Amino acid sequence: MIKINNLTKKFANQISLDNVSLELNKGENIIIMGQNGAGKTTLIRSILGQYLPTKGEILIANKDPFKDRVNTLNLIGFVPQLPPPIRLTVEELILYAKVSSNVNIDDIFRLCKKMDLDLQSHLKKVFFKLSGGMKQKLLISIAIAKNPDIFIFDEPTANLDPKGREMFYSLLEEYNEKKLMIFVSHRIDEVSHIVNRKIQMDLGKVISDEKI
Numbered sequence: 001m002i003k004i005n006n007l008t009k010k011f012a013n014q015i016s017l018d019n020v021s022l023e024l025n026k027g028e029n030i031i032i033m034g035q036n037g038a039g040k041t042t043l044i045r046s047i048l049g050q051y052l053p054t055k056g057e058i059l060i061a062n063k064d065p066f067k068d069r070v071n072t073l074n075l076i077g078f079v080p081q082l083p084p085p086i087r088l089t090v091e092e093l094i095l096y097a098k099v100s101s102n103v104n105i106d107d108i109f110r111l112c113k114k115m116d117l118d119l120q121s122h123l124k125k126v127f128f129k130l131s132g133g134m135k136q137k138l139l140i141s142i143a144i145a146k147n148p149d150i151f152i153f154d155e156p157t158a159n160l161d162p163k164g165r166e167m168f169y170s171l172l173e174e175y176n177e178k179k180l181m182i183f184v185s186h187r188i189d190e191v192s193h194i195v196n197r198k199i200q201m202d203l204g205k206v207i208s209d210e211k212i
């Protein structure tokens, strides 16, 4: 589903990705690990079409995410490590998700409720004024409700309380083996029950890639 061929990304003299080749397929639940600065975020941003490769290529369902961003982003549900400072109200944000990605609003409400977030009582609040955990729960719910082929979760539980974490992972069990799921995380213990492949990065390279 995602093919990465000899991908190198440089920022001035900084090599952030150094000749990375990977094939990521449906049914794989992958954890990408590595020290700070290993290149994980650069890899994810490249998959999301935010960076033009210095060398090499990425194909998502045979499309180039940089050149064909709209179509490739439609295939992806992404939850970032730090929620962006969105100035829309919660209500406007979920309407935007409906219009832009055909997300079912009832599903967003249902998924938030499962993570103990009563969306109804926050509809008029500006997104960036929600608590960190509320933002994360809402973004997770929108990403899952989109029902994409690919999930990318960058430290998605960083702001969640223990119950929120537990509910998040139990929601994902429904999608096990039906999707490609990519987790960027430093905490393998948290996802060990769900992941079946572990990729380790260091200094912009893939240093190990194993089925687990």
Ligand SMILES: Nc1ncnc2c1ncn2[C@@H]1O[C@H](COP(=O)(O)OP(=O)(O)OP(=O)(O)O)[C@@H](O)[C@H]1O
Pocket: 011, 014, 015, 016, 034, 035, 036, 037, 038, 039, 040, 041, 042, 043
């Ligand atoms: N936009 C940018 N401009 C310049 N250098 C960058 C940029 N983005 C990343 N880098 C550099 O690329 C290297 C890899 O960074 P990256 O953010 O991909 O690491 P990471 O593995 O996600 O780290 P962390 O675990 O700290 O989030 C770092 O040396 C970083 O300084």
